[in-house]
Amino acid sequence: MxxxxxxxxxxxxxxxxxxxxxxxxxxxxxxSTDAWPASSPRDPRPHDEKRAATAALCLDGLMWPRHDGYRAMELGTPGAWREELNALVLMGVKRSTMGQAAEYASEGEGLEHLGERLALLDSTGGLAGWLTVTRVDTLRFGDLAGAVGDAVAASAGEGFRDAAHLREGYARHWAGTGTPASDDTVVHVIWFTAEPA
Structure with a gap:
C-alpha cells in the first residue's frame, strides 16, 4: 500500500x-514577442537597467541598430525615400510597416511586441522620432487580401490603392533587395503610433 x-x-x-x-x-x-525583456512593459527593472540589458544583447551579435538602448527602425533605404517615409510616419499618415519573418530569424531578432518603444532613425542614423508598437500581425504574404489587406494598405500610408497594390509594391521592393516574397512568405505587420524626437 x-x-x-x-x-x-x-x-x-x-x-x-x-x-x-x-x-x-x-x-x-x-x-514569444517578449524576447527583448529589457523593452517589455512588464519588466520591473529601472529604465537604465533595461537599456543596459538591451545593449548587452546587442554586443552578443544581434544585428539591428540601437539608439540609446532601444531597438531602432529604419524604413525603406537611406536617402530621399527613407526621409519621405519618416515624414509620413511623423505626420501620422503611415501607421504600419511590414517585414519578412526570415529577416528576423537570419539576424537573430525577436519580434516587436505590444507597447515596445522603438527609435525611428533617419538616413544618417540619427533619431527622427519615437514609435510605440500598438499591434503585431503575423501572416502569409498571400493572405494580405480583401479587408485584411486593404486595412494594411491604408495604414501603410504610402498611397497603396488596395491589398493587391500593397503586395505588388512590397514584392517589387523585396525583389530589388534580394529577398523576393511568394504567397507563402511569412510576414510581420507592425502597427505603431509616432511622436517626434
Whole structure:
C-alpha cells in the first residue's frame, strides 16, 4: 500500500511538472514577442537597467541598430525615400510597416511586441522620432487580401490603392533587395503610433 502511494505521488509529481512545463512552453510561444525583456512593459527593472540589458544583447551579435538602448527602425533605404517615409510616419499618415519573418530569424531578432518603444532613425542614423508598437500581425504574404489587406494598405500610408497594390509594391521592393516574397512568405505587420524626437 505504501509502495502504491509512493508511485502515485511520483506519477502526480511528474504529471505536475509536465503540466507546468507545457504551460510554460505554451506561455513562451504566446509571448514569444517578449524576447527583448529589457523593452517589455512588464519588466520591473529601472529604465537604465533595461537599456543596459538591451545593449548587452546587442554586443552578443544581434544585428539591428540601437539608439540609446532601444531597438531602432529604419524604413525603406537611406536617402530621399527613407526621409519621405519618416515624414509620413511623423505626420501620422503611415501607421504600419511590414517585414519578412526570415529577416528576423537570419539576424537573430525577436519580434516587436505590444507597447515596445522603438527609435525611428533617419538616413544618417540619427533619431527622427519615437514609435510605440500598438499591434503585431503575423501572416502569409498571400493572405494580405480583401479587408485584411486593404486595412494594411491604408495604414501603410504610402498611397497603396488596395491589398493587391500593397503586395505588388512590397514584392517589387523585396525583389530589388534580394529577398523576393511568394504567397507563402511569412510576414510581420507592425502597427505603431509616432511622436517626434
Amino acid at each position: 505504501v509502495f502504491l502511494a509512493i508511485q502515485l505521488a511520483v506519477a502526480l509529481g511528474i504529471l505536475g511538472a509536465l503540466s507546468a512545463l507545457t504551460a510554460s512552453a505554451v506561455g513562451a510561444a504566446l509571448v
